[in-house]
Every structure is written in structure tokens, then in C-alpha cells.
Amino acid sequence: GLSNDLDGSVARRARKSPYPMVPVNEALKLVLSHVAELPAVELPLQDVREGQIIAADVVAREDVPGYPAAVMDGYAVIAADGPGTFTVRGATTAGRTAADSSDGPLRSGEVVRVATGAPIPPGADAVVMVEDTQLLESRGNEEAVVKILESGRVVPGQHIRAVGHDMRKGSVVVSAGSPITAVGGEIGALAISGHAKFLVHAMPRIAVLSTGDEVVDTLNPASQSRLEYGAIRDCNRPALLAALASLGCPTLDLGVVKDDPDSLADIMTRALSTCQGIISTGGVSMGEKDWLKPVVEQRLSGKIIFGRVAMKPSKPTTFARMSEGKFVFALPGNPVSALVAFHMFAAPAIRKLAGHLTRGGEEISALRPSITAVFEGQDLILDRV
Numbered sequence: 001g002l003s004n005d006l007d008g009s010v011a012r013r014a015r016k017s018p019y020p021m022v023p024v025n026e027a028l029k030l031v032l033s034h035v036a037e038l039p040a041v042e043l044p045l046q047d048v049r050e051g052q053i054i055a056a057d058v059v060a061r062e063d064v065p066g067y068p069a070a071v072m073d074g075y076a077v078i079a080a081d082g083p084g085t086f087t088v089r090g091a092t093t094a095g096r097t098a099a100d101s102s103d104g105p106l107r108s109g110e111v112v113r114v115a116t117g118a119p120i121p122p123g124a125d126a127v128v129m130v131e132d133t134q135l136l137e138s139r140g141n142e143e144a145v146v147k148i149l150e151s152g153r154v155v156p157g158q159h160i161r162a163v164g165h166d167m168r169k170g171s172v173v174v175s176a177g178s179p180i181t182a183v184g185g186e187i188g189a190l191a192i193s194g195h196a197k198f199l200v201h202a203m204p205r206i207a208v209l210s211t212g213d214e215v216v217d218t219l220n221p222a223s224q225s226r227l228e229y230g231a232i233r234d235c236n237r238p239a240l241l242a243a244l245a246s247l248g249c250p251t252l253d254l255g256v257v258k259d260d261p262d263s264l265a266d267i268m269t270r271a272l273s274t275c276q277g278i279i280s281t282g283g284v285s286m287g288e289k290d291w292l293k294p295v296v297e298q299r300l301s302g303k304i305i306f307g308r309v310a311m312k313p314s315k316p317t318t319f320a321r322m323s324e325g326k327f328v329f330a331l332p333g334n335p336v337s338a339l340v341a342f343h344m345f346a347a348p349a350i351r352k353l354a355g356h357l358t359r360g361g362e363e364i365s366a367l368r369p370s371i372t373a374v375f376e377g378q379d380l381i382l383d384r385v
Helices: 024-033 185-192 236-246 261-272 292-299 335-353
Strands: 040-044 074-077 084-092 110-114 126-129 133-139 142-148 172-174 197-201 206-211 251-257 277-281 303-306 318-321 327-331 372-375 378-381
Touching (some): 024 335, 074 142, 206 261, 292 303, 292 327, 327 335
Parallel strands (some): 084 110
Antiparallel strands (some): 074 126, 318 327, 372 378
């Protein structure tokens, strides 16, 4: 590799970066060419998460509704009867039918009281809203005779949801490639489809760490004391963990790692055994304690794909390919640089891993970033698929 020798002295370190400067667009292409979509997994509804991508069309197992259903509270009627006085023959509410439905289909001169969502009794072909009626006679606690007003004149099918109105058996409820969003609509559609499990693209688990002897762990309550001279509070790790959470990505928080190659190598080795990738901040430039590149190359046998990008901020951004298709993004320690590099390179890689690249068999050209920024005279969008 091109990195400084871990066993060498500071006097022997390179005075100029040995890594060629890579244009922004080329760097993004390199990242996406070295990560591959993860295999799909079958999950129960309660385990499907925001940010995941449906891997196969979800087809309705049944009609919804499976019966003609009232869409208003009122009375199921025969539309041809028109307004007038009617005998109330029982009631039907959501989940139950009229008690005396065994008497056969509804006859002219009869109505059945219905609640919204309730099955329409046989023989009825419309619903009159309760607001368009008057109670003329009751027996005990039950209605016996009602009058349908002129305002309650209806036509066949009025205020009734037909069988399959919302969803037809065999229709595609959620298409392959659809993302699960925070709106909730996709989860609702999955729930009503009649299936118990769903094929979704797996989300990569990403480990996050900050490096530096001077960095104070802001996620550790025991560290929330007065800063010593020369110390700084860690904002990179909390920010990156939040950004990953917004993508629906499971994470492993590795905390703050001191500027020690052995500790760094040990923690990263263990993280790569359970995670798809690592995102680190700090220790990636030209300082005498910037160990990320040498540790990746010399201790972890990784291949650095690029070690500098032609952009400011974030020039020292490093991307390395590890064994088994895993990766390391080593981002600068400056907080602005770290977040810009994350949205420019790491977020698109994670989206590709999570299945965003393929939708309906076609490649999506915009895996790129969407917080608007200007690089090389171009407006780039940093946070949108």
C-alpha cells in the first residue's frame, strides 16, 4: 500500500500524500462499483422498517372488502323503494350481520340499520344516511319504523363499497423496489395484503467510531465534565449515528478510539466480523497520529480505493475495500467535512446495499446525494435517492 509504515518513525513519514486526487464524480462511481446489493430476507410485518426496499411484488391474497360494505351510518335499502315509511328489520354492524338475516333477502318496504363498514344484507342495493331519516316508532330499545325523507333518495350502489373496491385479489399491493417510508402507507398496504411475511432487501449494519486522544465521548454521561485544555467534544459520531438512523440503518457504536494503531486495529477487526462496513472520523490526513490508512492496509489487509477527493471540505476522505465485500469509509475529523463526505459517498453506498439501485428492473441514476451543495461548479443533491 501507499500508507506510512506503522513501524516507521515520524521522521520517515511522507511529506506529501501518496494518494492521487480523485474527482468527485469518479470517487462516487468507484464507491458504487465496489458495493453490491445485499440478498433479500423474509421478515414478518413487525420487523419491516423504514428505509427498507420491497424485494418482490406483494400480491393481494383476497378482495378488500370481501363483502359489499356500507360507507355511511344509516339504513340499507332497496333503492327503487324511494322515500317513504319503512319497517326496520334488524341491524348490522362492522363484524356482525343482522340477527334475523335468516328471513331471506330484504323485501320492499323493509330497511336494515347499518353502521359504517358493516356488510350490506342480501337484497339491499344502497344505503341512506341516518341524517336523511326520521324515527317514527320504537319498541323498547329498538327502532321499529323509520321515515326516509326526500333528501334520502338514492340510486343503486350509493354509499356502498363493492367487493374488491379497495384491493382486488391477485393485484399488486406494493411493487418490488418500493421503499418503506415514514408516512406509513406502505406498512398499511402490507398489513392488508393478507400475507404474514414479506421479502425485503436487507439493511447493512454499520459500525461508527471517532478517533483522537483529544476527543471526549459526548454519548458517555461520565465524560460530560469540564473540558481539559486541548480537548474537544465528539459531535461526529452522534451526527453520523443519527444520519444512519434516518436511512433505517442498524448501527454499532464503537465509541471514541484513542490514537493507538493496536487499539484501532483490534476494534475494527471485531466490528467487521458483525458489520457490513465501518465509518470512522479523524486520523485520516497527514498527521503523525493519523493511523487509519496504515491500519486498514497493514493490519486489516484492506485495499484503499481512494485516499483523497478533489473537493473542499472533505479532501482526505478515504474509501477502502475489505474482505467479503465489506468496506471502510475513513472520513475527516472536521464535523462539516465528515457530514459532507457521508452524504456524498457513504449514504449512496448504503442505499445501493439496501436495494435502492434496482426498481422494476431498471437502474436508478440518482443514488447520489440531496442537501444541495456545489462541487466543481456543479450543484449536487446530498441526501436523496
